[in-house]
Amino acid sequence: MNATAPQATKVPDTRGLAGQTVGDTAICEVNQTQLVYRGYEIADLAAHASFDEVAYLLLVGHKPSATEIAEFKREQGGLRAIPASVRDAVVRVVKESPSAHPMCILRTGISLLSHLDAECESNDPAAELRKSKRLLAQIPTIIGVCQAAREGRAPVEPDATLSHAANLLWCITGKKPDELTARVMDVSLVLYAEHDFNASTFAARVIASTETDLHSAICGAIGALKGPLHGGANEMAMEMLKDIDADCAGGAMSVETWMKRAFAEKRKLMGFGHRVYKNGDHRAPILRAWGLKLAANLGPSGQKWFDLGDSVQAIMLRDKAIHPNVDFPCGITYFCMGIPVPQYTPIFVASRITGWCAHAMEQHANNRIIRPLATYSGPAVQGWRV
Ligand SMILES: CC(C)(COP(=O)(O)OP(=O)(O)OC[C@H]1O[C@@H](n2cnc3c(N)ncnc32)[C@H](O)[C@@H]1OP(=O)(O)O)[C@@H](O)C(=O)NCCC(=O)NCCS
Structure with a gap:
């Protein structure tokens, strides 16, 4: 290999405006x-x-x-x-x-x-x-x-x-x-x-x-x-945990096996990942700590969901290096409150x-209409009448 050959640089994936700043805010x-x-x-x-x-x-x-x-x-x-x-x-x-x-x-x-x-x-x-x-x-x-x-x-x-x-x-x-x-x-x-x-x-x-x-x-x-992919994730995170709980009931499957299957199927795990926070969502541990207080009041029926969440979270971090976002502890916390999903x-x-x-x-x-440009990727101009 030629030691002086330039390294191939990964082109950033800017779909979904990833990494792009599109305006100012003081909020x-x-x-x-x-x-x-x-x-x-x-x-x-x-x-x-x-x-x-x-x-x-x-x-x-x-x-x-x-x-x-x-x-x-x-x-x-x-x-x-x-x-x-x-x-x-x-x-x-x-x-x-x-x-x-x-x-x-x-x-x-x-x-x-x-x-x-x-x-x-x-x-x-x-x-x-x-x-x-x-x-x-x-x-x-x-x-x-x-x-x-x-x-x-x-x-x-x-x-x-x-x-x-x-x-x-x-x-x-x-x-x-x-x-x-x-x-x-x-x-x-x-x-x-x-x-x-x-x-x-x-x-x-x-x-x-x-x-x-x-x-x-x-x-x-x-x-x-x-x-x-946005706010609906707090509901989907709890539904996912309920699915894992049902599929693993009575030792029918381990959480590890459930997760491996989800990875093999390239499924998105709800309540994980974030466009901005790559080392963890600042809000998630704050809500988790409060949710655990509620779960403690409920006893084993509440703690069970945080324990299951911890198992999922540990596998996600170990195998994918992806952290939970705030919707993950939120789903479990609202569930512990008895609120319908x-x-x-x-x-x-x-x-x-x-x-x-x-x-x-x-x-x-300070308004100006938001109207960005697009790069055209369709066919070249052609005549309508052949
Ligand atoms: C939040 C989310 C939409 C961010 O999307 P994004 O910025 O385009 O995602 P990233 O670029 O960080 O993804 C990088 C990689 O991690 C994977 N990934 C990200 N979140 C994942 C998740 N929750 N489960 C499994 N894989 C995930 C992506 O598929 C991608 O893999 P690839 O490189 O093999 O294609 C995405 O993480 C997601 O769909 N999460 C689940 C829904 C969710 O919880 N939404 C609430 C957000 S607060």
Whole structure:
């Protein structure tokens, strides 16, 4: 071999805009070493801030004072009810189409809300902030109405006295959550709130950049988040663990064999991998630690899922060097809360609505339509008439 021959360099795979920076934002920084919301690091926020405070930080732009957060929470409590026509439509869709995914129903609910929002067509900054606050407050109510209809029971009225996280649990389950469950849900919402130009947020910014209305941008973002490669992974991760548990029941197969088969079939394991984080997702260990506290309360029936998750995680790291992302502990944690799996991604929406709205407002504040170029790879020009 010629020692002076140039080494073959691997051409970076830029499909999916991998590795490309496509704009500026002052809302969030995501990199290998940290995740920052408007200057505050995620572990700090998860330990010391409530989701309500993080929502204010993202939407309004600064850390709230004690007076500001008290007023924000009071205002949120008063905005939670949804119009009867929206509630009735959600119930009707669930009844007529029981297999409709709750993400699609939530998207429809928000689309219906837009028709009844007097400020729907206004992109004035103050109007956009008011609409963002209304969406934040009303999303848990829609999720709750949807879940109650799926179970064939009457929905509960949202509780204005509860935090966003506790009210969300109340709306979904119809039961007031204990302190630990509400805290763990709150932390999960803090972790999910924002993540710079992820697929759904970028979709929201593209839509907002046409100067259409905020609700349209949010409906598009929900469609993007639903996909299994994005937010839908929290549901798929838990479904995957349930499959492994069933296939390995009674020693029918080892987890190792299950994983080897999945690798041989070139399957994507849900809740693993990340476009940006190659050495692990900063959010995953934070949520895992809180989820384990919940599991400890449940005893063996909860711990079992974290133990199974640990086995899968260890094999994934050993054989593929791929780390879990936040959706992996999230799926197990929500399962330990007793939440039906199809509501995991809607819960993600109840948090990420803050990031989406902040980005839509940032886009509108300095707008130019997002319209990139494409490299044509089709046939050469030819005559239509032969
Ligand atoms: C998140 C995700 C979409 C990122 O996609 P990406 O940036 O295009 O993926 P990468 O370029 O890092 O993938 C590198 C390699 O790892 C593999 N890989 C990545 N994630 C994997 C997973 N979850 N399971 C199995 N293999 C995976 C890819 O197939 C690829 O293999 P190849 O080089 O042989 O083609 C991808 O990791 C994935 O599909 N994960 C599962 C879904 C998920 O959990 N989504 C939530 C993200 S927060």
